[in-house]
Amino acid sequence: MSTHPTGPAPLAGIKVLDLSKILAGPYATMSFSDLGADVTKVEHPQGGDPTRVWGPPFVGDDATYYLAVNRGKKSVTIDLKSEEGQRIVHRMLADADVVVENFKPGSGLQKIFDYRALSEQHPHLIVLHISAFGDEGPLADQPGYDMVAQAAGGLMSLTGEPGGAPMKAGYAMGDLGAALFGVIGVLAALVERTRTGRGQYVTTSLFECQLAMHVNWATNYFATRERPHALGSAHPNLAPYQAYPASDGYFVVAVGNDGLWEKLCVALGRPELVTDARFLHNRDRIEHRDELDEVLTEAFAIGTVEYWCRVLEEHGVPVSPIRHLDEIYSDPHTAAIGMVGTVDHASGPLEQIAFPVNFGGARPPLRSAPPLHGEHTDEILAGYQEVSVPS
Numbered sequence: 001m002s003t004h005p006t007g008p009a010p011l012a013g014i015k016v017l018d019l020s021k022i023l024a025g026p027y028a029t030m031s032f033s034d035l036g037a038d039v040t041k042v043e044h045p046q047g048g049d050p051t052r053v054w055g056p057p058f059v060g061d062d063a064t065y066y067l068a069v070n071r072g073k074k075s076v077t078i079d080l081k082s083e084e085g086q087r088i089v090h091r092m093l094a095d096a097d098v099v100v101e102n103f104k105p106g107s108g109l110q111k112i113f114d115y116r117a118l119s120e121q122h123p124h125l126i127v128l129h130i131s132a133f134g135d136e137g138p139l140a141d142q143p144g145y146d147m148v149a150q151a152a153g154g155l156m157s158l159t160g161e162p163g164g165a166p167m168k169a170g171y172a173m174g175d176l177g178a179a180l181f182g183v184i185g186v187l188a189a190l191v192e193r194t195r196t197g198r199g200q201y202v203t204t205s206l207f208e209c210q211l212a213m214h215v216n217w218a219t220n221y222f223a224t225r226e227r228p229h230a231l232g233s234a235h236p237n238l239a240p241y242q243a244y245p246a247s248d249g250y251f252v253v254a255v256g257n258d259g260l261w262e263k264l265c266v267a268l269g270r271p272e273l274v275t276d277a278r279f280l281h282n283r284d285r286i287e288h289r290d291e292l293d294e295v296l297t298e299a300f301a302i303g304t305v306e307y308w309c310r311v312l313e314e315h316g317v318p319v320s321p322i323r324h325l326d327e328i329y330s331d332p333h334t335a336a337i338g339m340v341g342t343v344d345h346a347s348g349p350l351e352q353i354a355f356p357v358n359f360g361g362a363r364p365p366l367r368s369a370p371p372l373h374g375e376h377t378d379e380i381l382a383g384y385q386e387v388s389v390p391s
Contacts, residue, residue, distance in 0.1 A: 007365035008358075009036025014190070017092055018042065018073060019080070019101040019113070021049045023146065023172055024130045024206065026069040027179035029100050032186070033072030034355035034364045037098075040380060041070065041371065042089065045077040048373040060347035060372075067370045071343060071352055075371035076380040080109055089113075091384045093122050097199075098186055102130040105141045115201040126189045126199040128182050134205040144206060149174030153210025158217060160230045167230075177209035239285040240264070240296055243322065246305045253296075254318040258282060267315035268299050338363050345369040 014037040018029040026041075026049070033039040043049055049070070055063030079085040093099060099118075103110035115127045129135070132144030133152075150156045150168045160167035185202040193199055211218070216237055217228055228236060233252065235241035240261075243250045255261050258281055265273040273279055273295070278288040285292050300308060305321050312319040328334055339356065342349045343366045355364045 008360060008362050009364065010359060012036040014038070014098065015096045016040070017089070017096045017099040019089075019099060019103075020130065021102065022051055023069060023175040024178040024182070025100045025102045025128075026051075027176060028128065028130070028182045028186075029073065030069050030071055031179070031183050031355065032098070033367065036364065039073040040092065040376075041073040041075045042078050042080065043075055043373060045079055045374070048075070048077070052373065059345065059350060062370065062372070067345075067350065068352075070370035072367040073371055074376035074380060075374055076377045077374035080112070086112060088381065088384065090121065093118065093125060096122075096125065097190070098126045098128065100128045100130070100182070100186075104143055105131055105135075119199065119201070122199070124193070124197070124199050126186055126193065127201050128186050129201065129203045130178050130182055131203070131205045133207045135203055139207070144174075146172040146174040146206065149178075149206035149210055153207050154214060154217075155210055158228060158230055161232045162230055164230070173213070174206040174210060177213055178204055178206045181209045181212065234289070237286070238282060239289050239292055244296055244300045246300050246303055246308050249305045249322070251305045251309055251319060251321050253312065256318070260317055261285070263315045264312070264317050267311050267317060268296075270295075270299065341366040343367075343369040346372060 011032055014032070016029055016032045016037045016039040018025065018039055018041040020026055020029065021043075029039050029041070041049075047053070049066055051066040051069070052062050054065040057064050059067060078088055080089065099113075101109075101113065103113065115129070118125055118127060131140075132149060133139035133142050139152075144152070147156075147168050150159075150173060151166070153174065155173060156166040156168055159169055181204045182202070185204060189200050189202050220226075220236055221228060231242075233243040238254075238256060240253050240255050243252045253264065255264055261279070261282075262274050265271055277284065278291055279285050303311070309319050309321055323331075329340060334340060339354050340351055341354050342351055344350075346369070350369055352366055354366060357364075
């Protein structure tokens with residue numbers, strides 16, 4: 001039972017100023033809002049966040065891309081390049097805890113809001129800077145989007161069918177990885193500030209986070225110095241652990257140990273495979289991957305996806321059909337765990353994917369809809385003396 005009658009808000013009282021745009025920064029600041037922080041999104045008076053027009057589809061005037069990563073915030077329009085805008089922002093920074101920005105390397109805005117100067121004026125402030133390639137090194141000044149990071153950081157070389165064209169991941173793993181590591185960094189900095197009273201400059205990049213997520217691919221390479229290649233849906237260190245074709249489509253089988261391999265063989269009605277020297281242990285199955293795939297592909301071809309998922313589940317083998325989003329969003333399990341909610345948008349009820357962490361058995365509530373462009377400008381700036389609202 002939840003101990004939070006209105007939903008958990010572990011970051012309640014924390015003020016975040018969002019000077020970022022596109023995906024990585026806004027996803028991070030939306031996460032802070034989901035956790036209870038008060039987030040103000042600063043947008044240029046002309047157009048605002050570029051993702052507002054990254055459509056179709058649109059809901060009202062805004063693209064659904066923008067709506068995906070900006071809920072729970074207030075939008076204020078300020079021209080950061082103007083002297084008046086900079087004065088306004090500095091007044092806002094005085095009582096902010098965190099500022100998130102992804103200013104282009106070497107840009108005027110990056111120089112204007114340089115952390116060294118900010119830390120002198122606002123020593124309590126935690127600044128999260130997200131870039132494409134980091135603050136040091138030959139690529140530091142290069143701009144980049146998610147797909148550039150997936151290409152430069154290796155993900156596209158590991159995604160797709162063997163020998164096929166390079167493929168990006170279906171999700172924006174460059175941006176989202178940087179957003180999530182950035183959130184971790186800020187949360188750690190907030191904890192440290194409770195001890196020292198001082199904020200700090202937290203940086204991450206799409207490129208760094210791609211490398212961090214190489215995990216076993218990296219250690220495989222360090223151990224062998226062999227260049228890895230895309231394996232389709234297969235796993236470099238486990239077999240069988242991939243998608244297989246049934247008579248009417250594909251499903252995935254995940255055999256993570258020799259005990260599960262034995263269960264799979266029994267489920268297939270092929271107990272002799274358990275003692276087959278080619279497949280006895282995982283390392284044997286990796287070495288004889290092609291032969292293993294041939295045996296399993298032939299065996300699975302006689303049944304449907306539904307049949308094999310039922311049979312393998314009955315034998316305790318991890319298995320799943322490859323489901324589409326419409327199937328997932330209508331699934332009873334998705335409903336049971338409360339991962340889809342609704343916020344009241346100016347254009348009507350707006351469905352959103354909830355924050356995927358529970359606190360004390362309760363999920364943080366969806367607090368408010370993504371704001372309209374400049375929706376809260378008058379409200380926000382009214383709280384600062386001698387500040388005129390930009391037209």
